[in-house]
Amino acid sequence: SAMAFWKYRWMSAYLVAPHMIDKWISCDRGIQLRCDLIAIDTMISDTIDILAKMIRADRKLGETKYTAKTIPFDYTLPRHIMNGFPGFDSVNINQQCAFMLPLLIKQMGSYYVDNSVSVGIPQDMCTLPLVEVGVAVEREYPDVGNIWLSTNNPCDANMMDNAAMYRELSNDGQKAVHAFTTALMYDDPTTKELNVHEVYSAIEFLEEHLGQKFNWDTFTEAMKLVNRLNAEELERWDIYANTNFIGLNAVCQGFYRIYFYQQSANKYFDKSSKKLLKLFYQGVDKGINTIPYARHRAVAWSCGSTYYSHGAIWLYNCWGISLVINMDSLTGHNLINTSDRESMIEDVADLYARTPMRTHTVGGNRHLLQVFETARKFNCDMIMMYDDIGCKGVAGAQGLLEEELRAHSDEFHILWMPHALMDHRTVSPMDARKQVNDYMFTVLKEEPLDPTLVDFDDSEGW
Template structure:
């Protein structure tokens, strides 16, 4: 028990055959207090969120919302064995997702015709909501500063399945009972099952779909449209999007999506807002490149599953529209540089490097942490 990496066996925190830990990890006084302080902060954020009437109603309305009961355990598992800069970087990334996700769900529940907007209380807010496919890049939202672009799939399936891996099995089974082929990617399959089960919030004035990352997503969108009962537009992005011959087509798809949004919301594309958000977006990408370059060295600093989930949120969902994330990126970069200068190791011994990839509904996201703690693979 102490501040050093691998100072105690992490497996002893769990009872045989049980998934939850018996106690919190002791990381030395300084790191333990920091970790506990972050735990309290998340408790306050989630407590404030869960006490809202719309959230309480959602808890008893949507099956998938129960997955978030394991949110604290999720963060703990993904920071097992971590100390020093990596602990602080991990918390900054995970905790920012907690804050952003609760805001997203708050908007969805307020505008939901089943919950907050059952009697038109949030009609004005709902008029500003555009439903965006979880795999659709939010870059198109950069030019609409007065609109709220939200994805219902992200809280319902995408993030929920990282927190509770078996939490979306029900929806996959619903899809297969609907005679959807069982070899379809589990993410769009689960999303489709959620739509068939009528378990998505009903809100927004229009919806943007896309065919990425695979045709399974496009298949699901067609049935989700029946659930949404909203005007929708599908951006059919070419898979070989860097090929010169498809660039004009890709541009036309984006322009058509923008016109569709303008028609159904009454808002006009704002080039100044787009340029401002692009500047933030590019600055974030430059810092991310710094992280990757650092990770090529013998002293990688930003690794584990937190970099993936945080990057998904920042790059795809936020897309430069929230400048506070740029400030957070700079703080993370400063921590990483300090750790690199001090030759801090992310694991007791770094033996190999690995890139772990998989669909969230399909693989165990804490696998990265197990690799680092037990095998020195980062």
């Protein structure tokens, strides 16, 4: 609807989606280009589907009937249990209205950060909730559904935005709201029972307010599809770990996994996963090396930037650093036992607790330190630490982390790359590149593959 573009500023970001694609596939060739385009096509198709449902269901644009058949839910809350309510469309509002914006246009996140700060939210925190609140301050979330399914999200920073998000997404309390919370210490045996209780509580809430009983048959079939697609993903990880066929570049790989986790298995991922696995095996059988200029195989840890997501492409083209796997890819891949309802809910509860960002950065320092085990599994010689300066969780463990990194310095090169997640003004892409350049020149004594990429001004670029 053209009305949505006039109503919501964030909609304009999607007009430059082709530019985002160009950034993500820069210097791709051959079979890797085919794989990356398949993954991007999946994400774009899924996004178009969600945007179409939001616009169709939006009361602000005149809708009154279809909206009752939608289930709006929070970012980092996967839609798995909503497969048990056939006939209802579930809509991840925050992902499309907030999270995606700096990926498309880097300046868009800053606009909404300023809106949050203008109403008293501290600026020195994670900028993801700041952008979410900024959209709420502008009253730019579509008015969808009769309920709101929220969550406690990955970290404490999101607690700052609860009141603003509640007011906007519940229509100032007119809609029923359920907080689907999960324990941060997700692998502590004492929290497993709590997580199972939360899944059942969310199902009961949906049953009550949708007027429909939970359908175990459709839910079970959906979880079987999740299992199959996760099994295919694990096969691709084996290829990443044991060959130089990196079928999906670092940007496409990470966001493809995050999208899959959020949206559960649907027709878009079902179709693309089969194609990707076939191409991966073709590449391996032909002995294709998709990273011929790689000097270092790296695992990327902690949360990466959104406004400079394509920085991973620069790392390879300038310095020969291939990000083989990244932290947020390693989410939601646990297989679900579908043999009986009790086991299935236990496994689904565990999947809900292991959200992007949370899985490896909170709930105990042991999760953060899984970086070394992961680096070994994927045959990496370098650890790329994304340093989100607004992330208080990782900052709290900084001393321990640096101590452990030093202890492993004989096994791995440790490279820090700073960013501010969604606000490019705090740490610009140029600032991030400078820190990498300094490390590569002074510590590793290496020369760039392409000297023209070492220093350039992209401050005005999208």
